[in-house]
Amino acid sequence: MSDRKPEIFDPITLEVYWSRLISIADEAATGLLRTAFSTIVRESNDYGTVLMDRNGDSVSENTGGIASFSCILPRTTKAFLAKFPIESWRPGDAVVTNDPWLATGHLPDFTVVTPIFHRGKIVGFAGCIAHSPDVGGALWSADCRELFEEGIRILPIHLIRAGKWNADLVDLISANVRVPRQVLGDLEAQVVSNEVSVRRVVEFLEDSGLSDLRGLSAELQARTDRAMRRAIAAVPDGTYKAEIEADGFDELTTRIACTVTVSGETMHIDYEGTSAQIDRGINCVLNYTHAYSVYPIKCILDPFTPRNEGSYRAITVSAPERSILNPVYPAPCSARQLTGHLLAGAIYRALEPVLHDKIIADCGGAPTMRALFSGVSHDDQRFSQVLFASGGMGAAPHKDGLPTTAFPTNVGAGSIEAYESVAPLVVWKKRLRTDSGGPGTFRGGLGQEVEIEVRAGRPVRLSLLSDRHRHPPYGVRGGMHGAPSVITLDDGVKPHPKSRTSVDPGRRVTLLYAGGGGYGNPRLRSREAVKSDLRDGYISPAAARRDYGLE
Structure with missing residues (x-):
C-alpha cells in the first residue's frame, strides 16, 4: 500500500x-x-x-x-x-x-x-x-x-x-x-x-x-x-422505456429500444430489443453508444458542472452484442452517427414522464446530414470536402428550438467562403427553411435549405449520409413533428440518401435539412409569437392558420 x-x-x-x-x-x-x-x-x-x-x-x-x-x-x-x-x-x-x-x-x-x-x-x-x-x-x-x-x-x-x-x-x-x-x-x-x-x-x-x-x-x-449522483437521486426511481424508428437502409427500418432504470443515485441504460447489426455502415460501436447515452443525461441533469471522468461513473450502458448499437468486427460503421445521434431522442422520450420539464423535443440535426464531395479540381489536384450543416434543435419546455443547430453533437458549420476556396463547388443558397420547425407552444428550430453547384471539369462523387426522410423529428407533449429531410438533384431526381452517386459538372444539389420537433399544444402558443414567426418568414400564412389557429 x-x-x-x-x-x-x-x-x-x-x-x-x-x-x-x-x-x-x-x-x-x-x-x-x-x-x-x-x-x-x-x-x-x-x-x-x-x-x-x-x-x-x-x-x-x-x-x-x-x-x-x-x-x-x-x-x-x-x-x-x-x-x-x-x-x-x-x-x-x-x-x-x-x-x-x-x-x-x-x-x-x-x-x-x-x-x-x-x-x-x-x-x-x-x-x-x-x-x-x-x-x-x-x-x-x-x-x-x-x-x-x-x-x-x-x-x-x-x-x-x-x-x-x-x-x-x-x-x-x-x-x-x-x-x-x-x-x-x-x-x-x-x-x-x-x-x-x-x-x-x-x-x-x-x-x-x-x-x-x-x-x-x-x-x-x-x-x-457526487454532482451527478445528486442529480440522479432527484429522479424518481423506476424503469422507463421507449422505442424509436429510423430510416435504416433501403427498406430495412431500424429500431432503437431503450430502457432507463433509475435506482437511488445510479442509472442504467439498456438497449435490449434494438435491431440487429446490418451489413451497411450505420452500425454504432459500444464506445460511441456509451458516449451518446451518458452525454445527453449530463446535459439535462447536471449541465453546469465541468465534465471529467467522474461525470459518468454513476451511469452504466449496455447493448446486445451484434446489435446496431454493439456490432462485432468487421461490421461497417463509417456512418455510425446516423444511429448514435438518435440515442438522445430515445432516452429523452423514455424519461419524458418524469423529466418533461428538462428534456427537449427531437432534433432535426440528430442525426446530422452530411454531403461529401470528392474528385479532381481544374488544376488536377484531388479534393475531398464535407458540407457541415445542421437541422433545427427540438423545442424546450420554456423556449423555441434553436435553428440550424446540432445536438447531441456540437459540431459547427464553418465558413462557406472557406468551403468554396478549397473545392470546385459554389454554394448558391444557404437559408432558413420556412415551416420546417415543428409547431408547438414552443416551436421547433428551423432547418435550412442548401443549394450547391459542381464547378469541376469532370464528374464529382457525392457521398450522402442522411436520415429523417421517412421518420421526421417528433414533438413532445402535444408538439408536432418537424419537417423531414429531402435531397434532390436539379433534374428532380432524388439520389439514394445513404449511398454514393456521381454529379456532372454544372449540376446542382439541393439539401433540405429537417426541423426540430415542437413542444406543447400549438394552439397555446402566444399569438404575438405566431405573428412574429409569420413576419419573419419562419412560418407560412397557411401554417399559421392550420397549425396555430391564427385568423
Whole structure:
C-alpha cells in the first residue's frame, strides 16, 4: 500500500486549479485549430482535446469541441496503456489509432495521445481526436458492407517515438489517402495540440508546487461524481422505456429500444430489443453508444458542472452484442452517427414522464446530414470536402428550438467562403427553411435549405449520409413533428440518401435539412409569437392558420 497522504484542497484553490486545467485543454484546442489543414477541423470543430491523469482518466476537457469525444478518449488511452505499459513510454512519444472499437467508432477519426513527464516521471497524458479528410477506401460513406471497404485501419502504434516520427507509418498513410497533405497536416496539428498541453501542465505543476496530478485528479473526479449522483437521486426511481424508428437502409427500418432504470443515485441504460447489426455502415460501436447515452443525461441533469471522468461513473450502458448499437468486427460503421445521434431522442422520450420539464423535443440535426464531395479540381489536384450543416434543435419546455443547430453533437458549420476556396463547388443558397420547425407552444428550430453547384471539369462523387426522410423529428407533449429531410438533384431526381452517386459538372444539389420537433399544444402558443414567426418568414400564412389557429 502507498503511504502517500491524501492531498486536501480548499474550495477556492480547487476552483482555481480546475479552471486552469480546463484552460489548458482549451489552449490545446486552439493550437489544433490554428495549425490544422482541413476545414473539417479548423472550420467545423470536429475534434476534442482532453487532459488525463496517469491512469488515463480524464481530468479536464476542452469546451469547444465534440463533447462525446471526451467520454471516449480515456477509454482509448487505457487501450494504449494495455498495449504499451506505462514504464515503456518516453518523453516525446505519441501513439495513434483510428480503430473503431478502441476509439470513436469509425475510421475517419484519428486519436493521438502523448505522455506528460514532470521531473522524470509520467504525471498524465494529453490526448486529442480529429476527423481526418480522408482515410482511403470509400472515404466517408454509409453503403459499405464491411469495415475493410471503409478505409485503412491503424491499430495502436507509435506515430512518434522519443521525438522521432515513424517514417514507415507516415509512408503507409500517405500511400492510402487521396489528400495526403491535408491528412498528414492534421496529424501534425494533433501532435502540436498535445505538445501545448504537455508544456502547460508542467508549468502548472511548477506554479502550484504539486508533484503530480494524482491528488487533484481524484478530488476533481470525486466532485463531478457526487454532482451527478445528486442529480440522479432527484429522479424518481423506476424503469422507463421507449422505442424509436429510423430510416435504416433501403427498406430495412431500424429500431432503437431503450430502457432507463433509475435506482437511488445510479442509472442504467439498456438497449435490449434494438435491431440487429446490418451489413451497411450505420452500425454504432459500444464506445460511441456509451458516449451518446451518458452525454445527453449530463446535459439535462447536471449541465453546469465541468465534465471529467467522474461525470459518468454513476451511469452504466449496455447493448446486445451484434446489435446496431454493439456490432462485432468487421461490421461497417463509417456512418455510425446516423444511429448514435438518435440515442438522445430515445432516452429523452423514455424519461419524458418524469423529466418533461428538462428534456427537449427531437432534433432535426440528430442525426446530422452530411454531403461529401470528392474528385479532381481544374488544376488536377484531388479534393475531398464535407458540407457541415445542421437541422433545427427540438423545442424546450420554456423556449423555441434553436435553428440550424446540432445536438447531441456540437459540431459547427464553418465558413462557406472557406468551403468554396478549397473545392470546385459554389454554394448558391444557404437559408432558413420556412415551416420546417415543428409547431408547438414552443416551436421547433428551423432547418435550412442548401443549394450547391459542381464547378469541376469532370464528374464529382457525392457521398450522402442522411436520415429523417421517412421518420421526421417528433414533438413532445402535444408538439408536432418537424419537417423531414429531402435531397434532390436539379433534374428532380432524388439520389439514394445513404449511398454514393456521381454529379456532372454544372449540376446542382439541393439539401433540405429537417426541423426540430415542437413542444406543447400549438394552439397555446402566444399569438404575438405566431405573428412574429409569420413576419419573419419562419412560418407560412397557411401554417399559421392550420397549425396555430391564427385568423
